[in-house]
Amino acid sequence: MPLNITLINERVDRALSDNRRAEYIVIIMSVCIFGLGVFALLFSYRLKNPYIAGGSTVFQGLLYWPIREVLKLRRDNVLLQAFPALVSSLPAAALANEIRKMLEYLRR
Amino acid sequence: MARRPIELVLESTLREVDPRQAFMTELAQRSLQLQRYNWRDELKSQSLRLATDAVTSVYGLSPDKGVTFFFRWFVSLAASGFVGVVSVAEALLGNLVQRVITLWNNFLFGLGYEWRYKPSSDIEAQLIRKRVTFPSALITELEMEERSMNSGQGFRVRHASALMREGI
Numbered sequence: 229m230p231l232n233i234t235l236i237n238e239r240v241d242r243a244l245s246d247n248r249r250a251e252y253i254v255i256i257m258s259v260c261i262f263g264l265g266v267f268a269l270l271f272s273y274r275l276k277n278p279y280i281a282g283g284s285t286v287f288q289g290l291l292y293w294p295i296r297e298v299l300k301l302r303r304d305n306v307l308l309q310a311f312p313a314l315v316s317s318l319p320a321a322a323l324a325n326e327i328r329k330m331l332e333y334l335r336r
Numbered sequence: 337m338a339r340r341p342i343e344l345v346l347e348s349t350l351r352e353v354d355p356r357q358a359f360m361t362e363l364a365q366r367s368l369q370l371q372r373y374n375w376r377d378e379l380k381s382q383s384l385r386l387a388t389d390a391v392t393s394v395y396g397l398s399p400d401k402g403v404t405f406f407f408r409w410f411v412s413l414a415a416s417g418f419v420g421v422v423s424v425a426e427a428l429l430g431n432l433v434q435r436v437i438t439l440w441n442n443f444l445f446g447l448g449y450e451w452r453y454k455p456s457s458d459i460e461a462q463l464i465r466k467r468v469t470f471p472s473a474l475i476t477e478l479e480m481e482e483r484s485m486n487s488g489q490g491f492r493v494r495h496a497s498a499l500m501r502e503g504i
Contacts, residue, residue: 231349231352231353232352236345236349239344239345239348239349240345242341243341243342243344243345244341246341247341247342278437278440279437281440282437282440304340304341304342307342308341308342308345311345311346311349315349320353320354321354323353324350324353324354324357325357327346327349327350327353328350328357328361330346331343331346331347331350331361331365334340334342334343334346335343335365335368
């Protein structure tokens with residue numbers, strides 16, 4: 229059965245827009261974490277309280293997860309953008325192999 | 337487990353290109369998930385069984401009561417253990433933690449203080465640099481002067497003169 233390239237392109241576009249939405253949400257979340265952390269640090273500076281300063285430093289450590297998620301989403305986007313070219317240039321058997329490898333790589 | 341959008345795209349394309357491989361990939365994914373869940377469940381059930389056996393053999397309780405007893409015992413042990421660990425850590429590391437906090441405090445607020453506060457005279461600048469501790473009697477005297485004058489500049493002048501008088 230020949231592949232419907234238009235349908236694949238539509239799916240890729242939908243996935244890219246979903247990723248963009250997720251990226252916005254994650255970035256807003258991380259900006260909030262950063263803002264709250266900076267606010268807590270300034271507040272602790274004003275109160276001269278090292279405990280609040282230490283707490284805010286730990287709080288800033290939570291940025292690890294949003295940053296990791298953004299990196300993952302960007303990696304996904306690169307793969308998605310290259311995917312239509314892959315579909316149109318490879319024969320069916322090689323394409324199936326390539327997709328299987330990509331899925332394994334993503335789920336590792 | 338929720339799939340990412342890219343996984344959905346790849347899976348649906350793979351189903352169209354090679355349904356057999358798509359099925360095998362799906363199977364591998366499910367099996368991996370099952371293995372993960374089984375490993376956790378196995379660990380939980382084994383540890384629970386061992387603990388129940390231990391409690392029933394020691395206290396001669398029935399398995400049902402044993403489990404309840406075990407959980408009560410475990411929770412109280414965990415709570416007291418936590419308190420014990422915190423107390424020991426506090427005793428061993430309290431001084432160290434206090435030192436670290438003091439260092440952090442000096443670094444953050446000491447630096448900021450010098451940067452923020454502009455000394456009005458050379459004597460004041462020297463005092464800040466040397467971190468002189470003021471005698472309490474002098475502080476009381478300065479406070480009284482400040483209250484009576486109610487002026488920042490006057491306070492600074494008198495502050496410096498009082499310090500000189502005290503021979504600091």
